[in-house]
Every structure is written in structure tokens, then in C-alpha cells.
Amino acid sequence: MQGADDEIRQIAPLRVRRRTATQAEIAEAAASLFERYGFENVTVEQIATAAGISMRTFYRHCSGKDEALSVGLSAGPEELAAAIGKHQDLPLLEAVVAGLVEVSDSPVRRSELRLILGTPALRVSWLAAGRAAQEDLVGIVRQHFPAITVFEAQARAAAIISILTVVLEAWTAAEDDDLPLRAQQALRVLTDW
Numbered sequence: 001m002q003g004a005d006d007e008i009r010q011i012a013p014l015r016v017r018r019r020t021a022t023q024a025e026i027a028e029a030a031a032s033l034f035e036r037y038g039f040e041n042v043t044v045e046q047i048a049t050a051a052g053i054s055m056r057t058f059y060r061h062c063s064g065k066d067e068a069l070s071v072g073l074s075a076g077p078e079e080l081a082a083a084i085g086k087h088q089d090l091p092l093l094e095a096v097v098a099g100l101v102e103v104s105d106s107p108v109r110r111s112e113l114r115l116i117l118g119t120p121a122l123r124v125s126w127l128a129a130g131r132a133a134q135e136d137l138v139g140i141v142r143q144h145f146p147a148i149t150v151f152e153a154q155a156r157a158a159a160i161i162s163i164l165t166v167v168l169e170a171w172t173a174a175e176d177d178d179l180p181l182r183a184q185q186a187l188r189v190l191t192d193w
Helices: 002-037 044-051 055-061 070-085 092-104 107-117 120-144 150-173 179-190
Strands: none
Touching (some): 002 044, 002 055, 044 055, 070 092, 092 107, 092 120, 092 150, 107 120
């Protein structure tokens, strides 16, 4: 019986890894096609073909082409919270900058965000991801400031995520923008009132 339990535990993470890999392949294929041909001119079939998967597999992971890139966005808040959480030895705003840079400061991420922000059908997912990130950040804020109330932590998390949203949107629009510097400057408004 023990052997079967161990095997089941190994299979579950394998399924998660496969699912994550397939979602990444879908997002990569969709981003490439959307960038080349425009969101409106790309079909689900073209995305599936470019990702090397069947239509059935595509629909197991996404309900339509508008979800092809947003699958990655839905994982983004957890990824950001985990990256910020790794820097608990730093003051909160420094940890936020370090976490943001860790998960976002890459040409691939910038290109994906540019596509998402430039496509109204995908922008809704961006806003939903921001709300999820805000909720994920509340616990981290409370770890840094244990004496504050949940409401105060929610307010601080909301302010941080609103600022990061502005930072990422500005960084995405500019070619030569420095993400860490932009984030530090913007987050400073929380302490300079």
C-alpha cells in the first residue's frame, strides 16, 4: 500500500508540471502569433498547431484564444507573492522591488505584457491578475507589520499593487525604461506623503 501512495504522490506533481509546461507552450505560441498577425487575425487552431498540441488539449487548458496568454497571468500573482516573500529580510518596499524585478524584468515578459495591454479582450485578465496579486500580498504585508489590522494590510497591499500596475504599464510602453528604478521611484510615494 505504501508503494502505491508514493507513486500517486509522484504522479500528481508530474501532472502539474506537464500542465504548466503545456500552458507555457500555449502562451508562447499565442504570443508569437498575436505579435506577428494581431490578436483578431489568429485562430485557436493556429495557436494549437504552433504549440504542437491538439484542439482538444488546447480546450482542456483554455476556453478560447483570449485565455491563451491570460493563463500565465493567473499564475503571476502567486509568482510575484512568492518572489516578494523570498526577500523577508529586506524592508517591505525593497522586497517588493526585488520580487517584481525577479518575475517581470525580461524582454519576454515585457513583450507579453505589451500584447496583453494592447488588446482590449486581454486587458480584463490583466486587471483580474492585479486584484489577485493584491489579495496574495496581504499576508506578506502583515508579516512585515504584525501590529496592523487586516484592513490596514489590505489597504497597503492595494496601494502597492496599484503602483506596480502603473509601473509595469509605463515600463511596457517605453523601450529603454529601467524597471527597478521606475519601481523604486513610484513606491517612494508611499513614504513621501
